Amino acid sequence: MTTQQLIEQIYKKQSFLCIGLDTDLEKIPPYLLQEKDPLFAFNKAIIDATHHLCVAYKPNTAFYEAYGIKGWQALGKTIDYLNTNHPEIFTIADAKRGDIGNTSTRYAKAFFEEFGFDSITVAPYMGKDSVEPFLAFENKHTILLALTSNEGAYDFQTQILEGAALYEKVIKTSLTYKNAHNLMYVVGATKASYLGDIRKIVPESFLLVPGVGAQGGSLKEVCHYGMNQDIGLLVNSSRGIIYASKNQDFALKAAEKAKELQLQMQDELKALG
Numbered sequence: 001m002t003t004q005q006l007i008e009q010i011y012k013k014q015s016f017l018c019i020g021l022d023t024d025l026e027k028i029p030p031y032l033l034q035e036k037d038p039l040f041a042f043n044k045a046i047i048d049a050t051h052h053l054c055v056a057y058k059p060n061t062a063f064y065e066a067y068g069i070k071g072w073q074a075l076g077k078t079i080d081y082l083n084t085n086h087p088e089i090f091t092i093a094d095a096k097r098g099d100i101g102n103t104s105t106r107y108a109k110a111f112f113e114e115f116g117f118d119s120i121t122v123a124p125y126m127g128k129d130s131v132e133p134f135l136a137f138e139n140k141h142t143i144l145l146a147l148t149s150n151e152g153a154y155d156f157q158t159q160i161l162e163g164a165a166l167y168e169k170v171i172k173t174s175l176t177y178k179n180a181h182n183l184m185y186v187v188g189a190t191k192a193s194y195l196g197d198i199r200k201i202v203p204e205s206f207l208l209v210p211g212v213g214a215q216g217g218s219l220k221e222v223c224h225y226g227m228n229q230d231i232g233l234l235v236n237s238s239r240g241i242i243y244a245s246k247n248q249d250f251a252l253k254a255a256e257k258a259k260e261l262q263l264q265m266q267d268e269l270k271a272l273g
């Protein structure tokens with residue numbers, strides 16, 4: 001999917017919501033465990049109930065890898081279901097990959113070609129040759145971890161290195177990579193006050209912003225500091241939406257939570273003009 005197509009979807013749906021499919025057999029309604037593939041059954045119900053309210057889904061691969069081969073199969077069925085039934089929806093493999101170039105190429109092939117995701121999250125720690133193999137795929141997006149939502153982000157990411165914070169250095173350096181136009185960045189909603197400085201470095205890039213909902217980040221603050229002319233934001237909520245209920249009404253309740261965020265986003269889009 002191109003960035004322009006993503007922007008069009010945001011205006012059409014009046015939403016820049018990304019729903020995180022962090023599907024955990026210990027948290028889904030117990031009656032679903034009788035299904036042949038409970039992970040997929042849960043995801044399908046959530047997607048069917050919420051696809052009109054969001055522009056992206058983000059399965060975090062850890063939640064599938066945790067179940068071995070069955071988990072990978074459920075992830076495959078989920079992305080196939082999305083690509084077949086909702087090809088206009090942007091898909092993110094939250095896999096946080098990155099390795100020596102030869103290996104990164106295989107990760108990129110796995111998630112972009114084999115699974116068919118539109119994007120993948122990538123850790124920048126191994127540098128240029130670990131990131132560029134992902135960037136080589138046209139109309140596929142590499143979402144680089146910049147300033148993450150967790151407390152540990154302060155261990156390294158905000159440390160000053162040669163006059164700038166490490167996360168700023170990561171973003172600035174990544175702009176020199178080949179095919180840097182395929183980059184987006186992860187910035188946690190819990191770090192919204194940093195978004196103003198980040199926008200000075202990447203005024204036009206899309207930012208994936210996790211941390212609204214269960215982690216307590218504020219959508220209003222994220223929009224205030226992080227929105228650009230083209231919106232430029234994908235705001236993720238996972239647990240806050242998909243685990244709104246543990247009963248038969250779980251998909252309905254998830255849709256209600258998603259609707260609450262979509263309505264707030266609609267207001268923000270109106271204010272943008």
Ligand SMILES: O=c1ccn([C@@H]2O[C@H](COP(=O)(O)O)[C@@H](O)[C@H]2O)c(=O)[nH]1
Nearest residue numbers: 060148149188210213214215237238239
């Ligand atoms: O900085 C980051 C990067 C990734 N995540 C991931 O996003 C979701 C958030 O889930 P919630 O349930 O809405 O808290 C999850 O998959 C994280 O691994 C993040 O939170 N922060």
